[in-house]
Amino acid sequence: xxxxxxxxxxxxxxxxxxxxxxxxxxxxxxxxxxxxxxxxxxxxxxxxxxxxxxxxxxxxxxxxxxxxxxxxxxxxxxxxxxxxxxxxxxxxxxxxxxxxxxxxxxxxxxxxxxxxxxxxxxxxxxxxxxxxxxxxxxxxxxxxxxxxxxxxxxxxxxxxxxxxxxxxxxxxxxxxxxxxxxxxxxxxxxxxxxxxxxxxxxxxxxxxxxxxxxxxxxxxxxxxxxxxxxxxxxxxxxxxxxxxxxxxxxxxxxxxxxxxxxxxxxxxxxxxxxxxxxxxxxxxxxxxxxxxxxxxxxxxxxxxxxxxxxxxxxxxxxxxxxxxxxxxxxxxxxxxxxxxxxxxxxxxxxxxxxxxxxxxxxxxxxxxxxxxxxxxxxxxxxxxxxxxxxxxxxxxxxxxxxxxxxxxxxxxxxxxxxxxxxxxxxxxxxxxxxxxxxxx
Amino acid sequence: xxxxxxxxxxxxxxxxxxxxxxxxxxxxxxxxxxxxxxxxxxxxxxxxxxxxxxxxxxxxxxxxxxxxxxxxxxxxxxxxxxxxxxxxxxxxxxxxxxxxxxxxxxxxxxxxxxxxxxxxxxxxxxxxxxxxxxxxxxxxxxxxxxxxxxxxxxxxxxxxxxxxxxxxxxxxxxxxxxxxxxxxxxxxxxxxxxxxxxxxxxxxxxxxxxxxxxxxxxxxxxxxxxxxxxxxxxxxxxxxxxxxxxxxxxxxxxxxxxxxxxxxxxxxxxxxxxxxxxxxxxxxxxxxxxxxxxxxxxxxxxxxxxxxxxxxxxxxxxxxxxxxxxxxxxxxxxxxxxxxxxxxxxxxxxxxxxxxxxxxxxxxxxxxxxxxxxxxxxxxxxxxxxxxxxxxxxxxxxxxxxxxxxxxxxxxxxxxxxxxxxxxxxxxxxxxxxxxxxxx
Numbered sequence: 001x002x003x004x005x006x007x008x009x010x011x012x013x014x015x016x017x018x019x020x021x022x023x024x025x026x027x028x029x030x031x032x033x034x035x036x037x038x039x040x041x042x043x044x045x046x047x048x049x050x051x052x053x054x055x056x057x058x059x060x061x062x063x064x065x066x067x068x069x070x071x072x073x074x075x076x077x078x079x080x081x082x083x084x085x086x087x088x089x090x091x092x093x094x095x096x097x098x099x100x101x102x103x104x105x106x107x108x109x110x111x112x113x114x115x116x117x118x119x120x121x122x123x124x125x126x127x128x129x130x131x132x133x134x135x136x137x138x139x140x141x142x143x144x145x146x147x148x149x150x151x152x153x154x155x156x157x158x159x160x161x162x163x164x165x166x167x168x169x170x171x172x173x174x175x176x177x178x179x180x181x182x183x184x185x186x187x188x189x190x191x192x193x194x195x196x197x198x199x200x201x202x203x204x205x206x207x208x209x210x211x212x213x214x215x216x217x218x219x220x221x222x223x224x225x226x227x228x229x230x231x232x233x234x235x236x237x238x239x240x241x242x243x244x245x246x247x248x249x250x251x252x253x254x255x256x257x258x259x260x261x262x263x264x265x266x267x268x269x270x271x272x273x274x275x276x277x278x279x280x281x282x283x284x285x286x287x288x289x290x291x292x293x294x295x296x297x298x299x300x301x302x303x304x305x306x307x308x309x310x311x312x313x314x315x316x317x318x319x320x321x322x323x324x325x326x327x328x329x330x331x332x333x334x335x336x337x338x339x340x341x342x343x344x345x346x347x348x349x350x351x352x353x354x355x356x357x358x359x360x361x362x363x364x365x366x367x368x369x370x371x372x373x374x375x376x377x378x379x380x381x382x383x384x385x386x387x388x389x390x391x392x393x394x395x396x397x398x399x400x401x402x403x404x405x406x407x408x409x410x411x412x413x414x415x416x417x418x419x420x421x422x423x424x425x426x427x428x429x430x431x432x433x434x435x436x437x438x439x440x
Numbered sequence: 441x442x443x444x445x446x447x448x449x450x451x452x453x454x455x456x457x458x459x460x461x462x463x464x465x466x467x468x469x470x471x472x473x474x475x476x477x478x479x480x481x482x483x484x485x486x487x488x489x490x491x492x493x494x495x496x497x498x499x500x501x502x503x504x505x506x507x508x509x510x511x512x513x514x515x516x517x518x519x520x521x522x523x524x525x526x527x528x529x530x531x532x533x534x535x536x537x538x539x540x541x542x543x544x545x546x547x548x549x550x551x552x553x554x555x556x557x558x559x560x561x562x563x564x565x566x567x568x569x570x571x572x573x574x575x576x577x578x579x580x581x582x583x584x585x586x587x588x589x590x591x592x593x594x595x596x597x598x599x600x601x602x603x604x605x606x607x608x609x610x611x612x613x614x615x616x617x618x619x620x621x622x623x624x625x626x627x628x629x630x631x632x633x634x635x636x637x638x639x640x641x642x643x644x645x646x647x648x649x650x651x652x653x654x655x656x657x658x659x660x661x662x663x664x665x666x667x668x669x670x671x672x673x674x675x676x677x678x679x680x681x682x683x684x685x686x687x688x689x690x691x692x693x694x695x696x697x698x699x700x701x702x703x704x705x706x707x708x709x710x711x712x713x714x715x716x717x718x719x720x721x722x723x724x725x726x727x728x729x730x731x732x733x734x735x736x737x738x739x740x741x742x743x744x745x746x747x748x749x750x751x752x753x754x755x756x757x758x759x760x761x762x763x764x765x766x767x768x769x770x771x772x773x774x775x776x777x778x779x780x781x782x783x784x785x786x787x788x789x790x791x792x793x794x795x796x797x798x799x800x801x802x803x804x805x806x807x808x809x810x811x812x813x814x815x816x817x818x819x820x821x822x823x824x825x826x827x828x829x830x831x832x833x834x835x836x837x838x839x840x841x842x843x844x845x846x847x848x849x850x851x852x853x854x855x856x857x858x859x860x861x862x863x864x865x866x867x868x869x870x871x872x873x874x875x876x877x878x879x880x
Contacts, residue, residue, distance in 0.1 A: 111555045144586055146555070
């Protein structure tokens with residue numbers, strides 16, 4: 001299996017301005033070479049801005065107003081949910097940011113929750129059909145990830161409510177269903193992969209694969225601490241061993257955890273190319289956009305980025321400057337599906353694809369499935385770790401699909417929940433453990 | 441008075457790599473022309489990264505550890521303060537973000553305050569001499585302005601405590617005192633200047649000038665609403681009238697409130713040049729960095745930006761790419777003085793100056809004075825609006841300078857408070873109205 005950018009192009013629509021990539025078939029940029037996007041920089045920006053302006057929420061599906069009557073923040077210690085009700089009694093609910101700590105803690109909602117008050121005041125009494133205009137664009141001073149997390153949680157609850165109102169899944173509210181099934185890669189656990197010897201790391205990955213049976217895996221390199229200029233320290237061994245362990249048919253990608261300089265990123269990228277890895281993700285430090293482009297220009301392997309971004313303007317720059325092949329806004333960090341869809345559309349114009357970063361645990365994978373279902377330019381493999389819905393207190397959120405489908409991965413393929421709204425029921429007893437926040 | 445970039449250079453040290461600009465004498469880039477910084481892009485970044493790594497906090501002034509024993513968040517409705525005490529009993533206190541609303545409200549601390557819990561847990565028991573390593577660098581996922589505001593408030597309180605410990609003002613803890621006196625420009629009220637007819641706007645500015653007697657004024661253009669592509673709608677009239685009203689000796693600058701396209705920004709910039717304005721600030725939308733550079737390349741007037749930025753990496757890009765002449769991190773939005781000083785140092789390397797954005801009201805101008813006192817490359821005129829210390833509830837914060845100096849502007853020149861720490865005493869009765877937050 002050849003892994004250069006050209007390979008991905010051959011399996012995709014030849015990307016030209018305005019032509020969509022085939023759904024779910026490509027990771028790479030639709031255009032050959034680097035820095036060779038058509039049009040001059042200003043014209044590229046003009047086409048991106050046009051894409052951002054187009055409406056996302058399909059208000060035409062609703063024949064009458066859906067007034068947001070009740071907006072509530074629910075709390076159980078470090079775990080937060082938003083619940084909304086329309087004047088006509090439709091309800092929606094979503095869980096906030098949950099964090100990685102198995103014993104609970106580490107979720108961000110616990111430090112951002114008063115933002116919900118500001119948002120509730122702005123949304124209260126409004127017609128939820130106007131969601132596009134209620135969701136803010138970039139806001140330098142008032143925005144950023146802590147703000148976006150509260151915004152996203154509210155948006156998910158509203159989309160759930162709107163879906164329940166007309167008995168449609170969330171994906172249909174933000175686009176057409178391009179991907180009723182979503183193929184995933186096995187995400188990998190950060191601390192284990194970065195600190196254990198390669199042999200032990202790979203044993204853990206093998207166990208994770210038993211749940212998903214995915215046909216693609218993400219490895220991780222880049223040791224904790226300072227910038228890893230040499231890209232050494234056992235990383236290369238892990239890359240080689242993973243290829244040997246999982247065989248030539250396994251699709252492999254790699255995350256650099258923001259630990260590489262330009263030189264290190266290119267050197268490690270060439271190792272990845274040698275071992276037929278098919279993507280190289282987030283290798284330079286956060287905010288090093290010029291350097292990301294330098295790494296891309298030095299390699300053929302597709303470049304992924306965007307998990308830590310808060311602003312549409314950043315993806316606008318990355319795409320206009322051809323600094324990456326695949327964009328990765330996180331549904332929660334980026335402020336929800338409507339904002340993320342604007343990023344997907346910008347990417348689509350230049351033949352790029354989207355593979356959102358997923359906030360592990362909680363309902364992260366549910367949000368991802370609905371969003372990706374409506375993306376025409378979704379990358380072939382989407383991030384997925386586990387069906388565990390651990391909340392910010394370390395407890396499992398008891399959910400079932402409304403459709404009655406089992407929560408399983410069929411050889412790495414997940415069915416997007418087809419029930420109304422988010423397509424899930426959260427156990428009412430679990431919700432009842434949460435108290436409505438009244439004291440802001 | 442000629443106002444092109446060359447004029448500013450002639451009054452400054454000829455900027456070369458590593459040579460500091462003369463204190464307080466220049467706005468413009470120390471280098472002639474645009475896009476002509478020395479070295480290639482990678483080498484420019486290397487020199488910027490070296491500047492960011494250098495220590496800021498002068499721990500050598502302290503002979504023994506100063507342990508952070510008590511960290512408290514104080515709250516009175518929408519107003520927040522952070523109070524810290526060392527094991528040896530030194531105390532420091534700072535006020536959070538206050539907002540513009542005369543009746544209270546609009547401050548951001550009220551929606552970000554639980555971030556303080558996270559920070560307190562990280563700082564508790566630590567030696568405050570290690571402030572440089574306690575203050576985080578850029579953190580994509582965990583950072584952003586809402587986080588930075590809580591961080592800055594804590595940092596100001598710690599700097600106050602450390603200054604009180606060794607009886608030195610805050611400026612001496614983060615550098616040498618380059619500017620014991622700070623010359624300011626008269627900031628202008630946004631809503632009034634953007635919505636009233638020019639004649640009425642200028643009457644308001646004249647009244648504001650009675651307090652400061654400043655020799656420089658910032659005007660504002662860019663109407664509320666969408667991008668003002670034509671740069672018309674009365675703006676030009678205000679620019680002309682202000683020059684006529686205040687005369688040829690008045691130094692005038694202009695803020696574009698992020699409302700101009702590249703074409704509009706250049707067109708309005710040429711009007712400003714025609715009327716001898718000496719800076720053109722924040723004219724393109726937030727995050728439009730390529731466009732900012734295009735505007736700069738089309739004009740001679742110095743370009744200011746940065747008030748809405750949260751990350752060091754953004755200034756790093758702006759400076760490396762020569763996209764502005766003057767950097768404007770806001771002490772609160774940017775996460776405090778240590779982070780802002782790193783920006784000042786990056787700017788200094790390429791002969792650029794710093795004019796921080798100031799969060800109006802509260803203690804914003806006190807923080808600005810101390811920070812600027814320690815900046816070798818401060819711009820000639822710094823932002824200042826009023827001595828009003830209105831808090832987030834709309835009440836004045838009763839403060840006096842420890843030095844006994846009056847709070848006045850002498851023809852637009854303010855003396856940096858010389859007492860220990862922040863150099864002020866906040867009325868204890870005012871502080872007592874606040875309760876310690878125990879319920880996070």
